[in-house]
Amino acid sequence: MKKRSFFGQYNFSDSLLCKLDPRVKIVLVFSIVVFLFFVKTISGYMLLLLFSIFLILLAKSKISDVFRSLAPILFLLLFTVLFQLFFTPGKVVYSFLFLKITSEGIYLATYIAMRLMLLSFFTFVLTATTSNIELTDGFESVISPLKIVRFPTEDVALMISIAMRFVPVLFEEATRIMKAQTSRGVLFNRGSLMQRARSFLPLLLPLLLNAFNRADQLAIAMEARGFVVGKARTKYREMRIKKIDLLFIFLFILVMIASIMVRNI
Amino acid sequence: MLELKNVFVTYDPNTIFTSDALVDISLKIKKNESVGIVGRIGSGKSTLIQLFNGLIKPDKGIVLLDNIDINSKQVDIRKVRKKVGIVFQYPEEQFFAETVFDEVAFGPKNMGMREIVLKNAVFSALKEMGFSSEKIAKHSPFSLSGGEKRRVAIASIIAMNPDILVLDEPMAGMDFDGKEKLIKYIKNEIKNGRTIVFVTHNMEELLEIADRVIALDEGRKVFDGRVRDFFSDKELIEKIGIDIPSVVKIRNKLEKCYPDIPFCRTPLEISSYLKKRYRP
Ligand SMILES: Nc1ncnc2c1ncn2[C@@H]1O[C@H](COP(=O)(O)OP(=O)(O)O)[C@@H](O)[C@H]1O
Numbered sequence: 001m002k003k004r005s006f007f008g009q010y011n012f013s014d015s016l017l018c019k020l021d022p023r024v025k026i027v028l029v030f031s032i033v034v035f036l037f038f039v040k041t042i043s044g045y046m047l048l049l050l051f052s053i054f055l056i057l058l059a060k061s062k063i064s065d066v067f068r069s070l071a072p073i074l075f076l077l078l079f080t081v082l083f084q085l086f087f088t089p090g091k092v093v094y095s096f097l098f099l100k101i102t103s104e105g106i107y108l109a110t111y112i113a114m115r116l117m118l119l120s121f122f123t124f125v126l127t128a129t130t131s132n133i134e135l136t137d138g139f140e141s142v143i144s145p146l147k148i149v150r151f152p153t154e155d156v157a158l159m160i161s162i163a164m165r166f167v168p169v170l171f172e173e174a175t176r177i178m179k180a181q182t183s184r185g186v187l188f189n190r191g192s193l194m195q196r197a198r199s200f201l202p203l204l205l206p207l208l209l210n211a212f213n214r215a216d217q218l219a220i221a222m223e224a225r226g227f228v229v230g231k232a233r234t235k236y237r238e239m240r241i242k243k244i245d246l247l248f249i250f251l252f253i254l255v256m257i258a259s260i261m262v263r264n265i
Numbered sequence: 266m267l268e269l270k271n272v273f274v275t276y277d278p279n280t281i282f283t284s285d286a287l288v289d290i291s292l293k294i295k296k297n298e299s300v301g302i303v304g305r306i307g308s309g310k311s312t313l314i315q316l317f318n319g320l321i322k323p324d325k326g327i328v329l330l331d332n333i334d335i336n337s338k339q340v341d342i343r344k345v346r347k348k349v350g351i352v353f354q355y356p357e358e359q360f361f362a363e364t365v366f367d368e369v370a371f372g373p374k375n376m377g378m379r380e381i382v383l384k385n386a387v388f389s390a391l392k393e394m395g396f397s398s399e400k401i402a403k404h405s406p407f408s409l410s411g412g413e414k415r416r417v418a419i420a421s422i423i424a425m426n427p428d429i430l431v432l433d434e435p436m437a438g439m440d441f442d443g444k445e446k447l448i449k450y451i452k453n454e455i456k457n458g459r460t461i462v463f464v465t466h467n468m469e470e471l472l473e474i475a476d477r478v479i480a481l482d483e484g485r486k487v488f489d490g491r492v493r494d495f496f497s498d499k500e501l502i503e504k505i506g507i508d509i510p511s512v513v514k515i516r517n518k519l520e521k522c523y524p525d526i527p528f529c530r531t532p533l534e535i536s537s538y539l540k541k542r543y544r545p
C-alpha cells in the first residue's frame with residue numbers, strides 16, 4: 001500500500017478546468033448527470049462519452065487513472081448490469097440453464113452501464129479539478145437559496161467539508177491499523193467469506209473508536225477557537241464568474257442539445 | 266539474523282506527493298543486539314522498521330531474515346511476522362477485544378498456536394510486561410490506565426514469542442512512571458536474550474537501553490555503531506539535531522580528572538563509579 005490517491009482525488013494540476021468557478025462546475029456536472037437519464041439513443045451516449053473523455057484529457061488526468069479510481073465501485077456496476085441482463089422479462093434471445101438473456105435485458109443493461117460509467121466520468125472530472133475547499137464553498141453557495149426556508153446551509157456545508165477533510169485521515173488510519181493487525185497475523189483478503197468478514201472487526205472497531213475520539217477533540221478545539229453553531233462567519237475566498245466559465249456553460253448546453261438531437265444509428 | 270541490502274523505498278511514485286523515504290540502506294541486526302533507531306520526524310524510521318516483517322516491500326534491494334529473502338514467493342509471510350514482532354506507535358489504539366486475555370491471545374491464535382500452549386503464552390507475556398496478577402486478563406483493555414494499556418499492547422506482540430521485537434517510539438505519550446516501568450521491562454527482555462530494535466526521540470532512553478545506534482537523515486543511514494561513539498560524533502549530533510544527554514556530558518567532564526571512568530548509561534553508574542573510587 002504505497003499509494004495515497006483514491007477516488008477522483010484532487011490532482012493539483014494547472015489545467016484549464018481548475019480555473020473554473022467551482023459553482024459553475026458543480027451546477028454543470030450536476031445538470032449533465034441528471035440529463036443522462038433523458039438521453040434515449042446510443043449515439044447520444046457516444047457523444048457524451050467523447051465529451052467526457054475530452055474533459056478528462058483537459059483535466060490532465062489519464063483515462064487509466066479514471067478506471068483505477070473506479071475500482072471500488074466496479075463490483076456494484078457489474079452487479080447492476082448483470083442483474084439487468086439476466087432478470088429483465090421479454091423476448092428471450094439466449095438461455096443457459098435457468099439464466100435467460102432477453103433483448104430488453106441487453107438494451108437495459110447497455111443503458112445502465114453507459115449511465116453509470118458516464119456518471120462516474122463526469123464526477124471524476126469535478127473532483128479531480130476542484131479542491132475540497134472549493135467544492136464545499138461552491139456547494140454552500142449553490143444551496144444558499146435554501147436559506148429562505150431556514151435550511152442551515154452554512155452548517156451543512158461545514159459538516160461536509162469536515163467530513164471530506166477527514167477522508168484521507170481515516171484512510172491513512174485504516175492503513176495503519178491494518179498494518180498493525182497484519183503484524184499480529186491477520187491476513188486480510190484471504191480465506192473464506194466468513195473468515196474475511198471476521199478479520200474486519202479488528203480493523204473496524206479501532207477505526208470507529210479513534211474516529212469518535214477525534215470528533216470529540218475537534219469539537220472542543222473548534223469551540224475553544226470561538227466557533228458557535230449557527231453564527232455567521234467571514235468568507236476568506238470570493239468567487240467570481242469569468243469569461244471562461246461562460247464558455248464552458250455554453251459548451252455544456254451545446255453538447256446536451258446535440259446528444260438529444262442526434263439520431264439513433 | 267536480519268539483513269537489509271541496498272534497500273530503496275519511494276512513496277507515491279510519479280505523483281506530486283512522491284518522496285524517497287529510504288535511500289540505499291544496508292544494515293545487519295544480529296541476535297541479542299539492542300538497536301536504537303534515531304532521526305528527525307520524516308527521516309524514514311517507521312518505513313524502515315516496516316520492511317523488517319514485509320509490511321512494506323522495498324522498491325529496490327532485498328530484506329533477508331536468517332538468509333532467506335522474506336519477499337520471495339516461497340516464503341510463508343506469517344512465519345516471518347511471527348519471528349519479527351512489530352509494536353506500532355500508540356499500539357493501544359488498535360485494541361478491539363473484550364478482555365485483555367483475548368487481546369493478547371489474538372496474535373498467537375492467528376499464528377496457529379494451540380489452545381493448551383496459548384494460555385501459557387498469554388500469561389507469561391503479561392508477566393514479562395509487569396502484570397504479576399492474572400486477574401488483569403479478565404478486565405476490558407479499554408478500562409486500563411495509559412501505561413497499562415501500552416504494556417498490554419506490547420504483551421500482545423510478545424505473546425507470539427518473536428525472535429526480534431521491534432518497537433516504534435514505545436515511550437511516546439507516556440508519563441514518567443509509565444516510562445520508567447517500560448524501560449525496566451524492555452531491559453528485561455534484552456536480558457532474556459530477545460533482540461530489540463526500537464525507534465526513539467529520547468536520548469536518555471537510547472543511552473539506557475541501546476547497545477547500538479542507527480541514525481537516519483532524509484532517508485539515508487548516517488550513522489551505525491556503538492552508542493558511545495554516537496554521542497562523541499559532534500558533527501553528526503548537530504546535523505540530526507539532538508541533545509547530548511546530561512549523563513554523557515557529566516561523564517565527559519569527569520573524564521578530564523578521572524581518565525579511567527568507564528562509559529556510563531545512567532546517573533547511578535556515575536555515582537557508583539565515584540563511590541568505588543573514594544571508598545574502595
Ligand atoms: N503512507 C505513506 N504514504 C506516503 N508517504 C509516506 C507514507 N508514510 C510515510 N511517508 C513519507 O515518507 C517519509 C518517511 O516517513 P516515516 O517513515 O513515517 O518517518 P519517521 O517515522 O522517521 O517520522 C516522510 O517524508 C513521509 O511523509
Ligand SMILES: [Mg+2]
Pocket residue numbers: 310311433
Ligand atoms: Mg514514525
